[in-house]
Amino acid sequence: MDSSGRPYSKAFEILRKAGLRPTRQRLGLARLLFENGDRHVTAEQLQAESAAASMRVSLATIYNTLNQFSQVGLLREVVVEPGRSYFDTNTSDHHHFFHEETGLLQDIAGDAISVGAIPQPPAGTTVERIDIIVRVNNKVK
Amino acid sequence: MDSSGRPYSKAFEILRKAGLRPTRQRLGLARLLFENGDRHVTAEQLQAESAAASMRVSLATIYNTLNQFSQVGLLREVVVEPGRSYFDTNTSDHHHFFHEETGLLQDIAGDAISVGAIPQPPAGTTVERIDIIVRVNNKVK
DNA sequence: TCTGTTTTTAAAATCATTCTAAACTGTTGA
DNA sequence: TCAACAGTTTAGAATGATTTTAAAAACAGA
Numbered sequence: 219m220d221s222s223g224r225p226y227s228k229a230f231e232i233l234r235k236a237g238l239r240p241t242r243q244r245l246g247l248a249r250l251l252f253e254n255g256d257r258h259v260t261a262e263q264l265q266a267e268s269a270a271a272s273m274r275v276s277l278a279t280i281y282n283t284l285n286q287f288s289q290v291g292l293l294r295e296v297v298v299e300p301g302r303s304y305f306d307t308n309t310s311d312h313h314h315f316f317h318e319e320t321g322l323l324q325d326i327a328g329d330a331i332s333v334g335a336i337p338q339p340p341a342g343t344t345v346e347r348i349d350i351i352v353r354v355n356n357k358v359k
Numbered sequence: 360m361d362s363s364g365r366p367y368s369k370a371f372e373i374l375r376k377a378g379l380r381p382t383r384q385r386l387g388l389a390r391l392l393f394e395n396g397d398r399h400v401t402a403e404q405l406q407a408e409s410a411a412a413s414m415r416v417s418l419a420t421i422y423n424t425l426n427q428f429s430q431v432g433l434l435r436e437v438v439v440e441p442g443r444s445y446f447d448t449n450t451s452d453h454h455h456f457f458h459e460e461t462g463l464l465q466d467i468a469g470d471a472i473s474v475g476a477i478p479q480p481p482a483g484t485t486v487e488r489i490d491i492i493v494r495v496n497n498k499v500k
Numbered sequence: 501t502c503t504g505t506t507t508t509t510a511a512a513a514t515c516a517t518t519c520t521a522a523a524c525t526g527t528t529g530a
Numbered sequence: 531t532c533a534a535c536a537g538t539t540t541a542g543a544a545t546g547a548t549t550t551t552a553a554a555a556a557c558a559g560a
Contacts, residue, residue, distance in 0.1 A: 239526065241538065261516080276540050281517065300436070300444040301516065301548075315481060326478055334473030336493065340456060340465060343495035350491050352477065354484035380557065382507060402547080417509050422548060442517075442547065 228253060236290040246273045247283050251293070256308040258296065258323040296323060298351055313350035326352065369394060377431040387414045388424050392434070397449040399437065399464040437464060439492055454491035467493065 229248035233240045250267050251257060259267075261280050268275045284305050287293040296304045298316045304323055306314075311328035331350055339345050370389035374381045391408050392398060400408075402421050409416045425446050428434040437445045439457045445464055447455075452469035472491055480486050 239537070241525075243539070278518080278541080279539055282539080295441075297438055297441055300438050301442060303441040303516085315484075317481070317484065318487065324481060330476070330478045332475030333491070334475055335471070337467055337471040339493065339495045340458070342497060343456075343458065344498055346459065346494040346496050346498070348491065348493050350474070350489065352480065352489050353487040354480045355487050356483060357485055357487075380506070382556075384508070419510080419549080420508055423508080444547085 225249070232292065236287075236292055238286060238290065243273070243275045243279050244283055246271070246275065247280070248287075248292075251287070251307050256306075256325060258304045258306050260302060260304055296349070296351075298323065313352070315352050315354055318353055318355045326350075366390070373433065377428075377433055379427060379431065384414070384416045384420050385424055387412070387416065388421070389428075389433075392428070392446075392448050397447070397466060399445045399447050401443060401445055437490070437492075439464065454493070456493050456495055459494055459496045467491070 226245050226249065229245045229252065230240050232248050232252060233244055238244060246268060247264065250264065250271065251259070261277065261284060264284070265275070265277055265280050268280070284293060284303075288295050288305065291309055293305045293307060294309045296306050296314060298304060298314070299321070302321075306323075306325075308325055313326040313328070313331055315324040315326060316322075317324070333348060333350070336345070336348070370386045370393065371381050373389050373393060374385055379385060387409060388405065391405065391412065392400070402418065402425060405425070406416070406418055406421050409421070425434060425444075429436050429446065432450055434446045434448060435450045437447050437455060439445065439455070440462070443462075447464075447466075449466055454467040454469070454472055456465040456467060457463075458465070474489060474491070477486070477489070
């Protein structure tokens with residue numbers, strides 16, 4: 219971690235490596251996203267956070283940025299509910315618990331679930347990735 | 360299979376067992392859904408099909424029916440893309456290939472993927488189900 | 501058949517997300 | 531340093547899937 223005094227240097231580096239212009243709003247959002255460990259955020263949550271940090275960023279830019287970050291591999295979009303997108307700052311191989319009542323998403327380390335035999339993908343296709351979502355709730359069995 | 364002449368008897372039975380009133384539109388939709396093997400449909404697709412079969416069913420009823428059927432376990436909702444819901448007539452334990460370019464969803468038999476060690480669910484929660492989505496595309500590796 | 505409850509419906513409303521076109525900012529080269 | 535252009539941000543409108551509304555229609559039991 220190299221945040222040697224200059225608060226935006228880490229975010230700046232991340233953007234530079236990704237080939238994205240270091241604009242004011244991208245730098246600010248990158249800080250929120252990547253300087254607090256692994257996170258799962260929706261666009262609305264990120265907007266609330268940036269407002270709380272008194273950054274002026276439009277919702278359109280939040281969406282643009284989340285999508286761009288996903289495209290360059292800085293984020294991973296996790297689809298658990300119709301009509302709401304989560305973005306995960308952990309892009310390494312791993313899976314999720316999804317708490318249906320609260321909407322909470324939790325990482326499961328890649329090696330904590332072992333997927334055995336993966337069947338042959340349909341002809342002409344390549345496996346892009348495997349998503350495993352373990353849906354949990356508070357019901358008594 | 361007991362479709363002894365009376366075309367709606369199977370659909371009627373399904374609704375009766377589920378405790379849902381056998382209305383004209385529920386019977387018609389149940390026929391479309393359950394008398395053609397395993398299927399994955401969206402609300403719009405089902406609407407198009409019912410129109411093609413010259414049934415008069417509003418889109419609101421299609422949505423109501425798909426949700427009710429899911430609640431009573433006749434259908435399983437599969438979430439693969441933000442902003443579009445698929446309903447699967449196969450409610451047994453199984454998983455899916457999802458073809459990102461075409462939106463095509465294909466079943467993977469439950470025993471064709473072996474999930475090894477499932478980690479302990481978070482305290483106070485029970486595993487509701489495990490969804491595995493194998494995302495495939497046409498890209499050359 | 502009558503009556504009360506459920507269901508269906510068209511239309512409006514909602515919600516997350518994307519688009520638009522104009523204003524603004526970052527970068528490059530003179 | 532500054533002009534000039536491409537890339538970015540923005541407010542607001544637009545979109546698209548889904549849900550809600552409130553009223554009309556259909557179903558079930560007596």
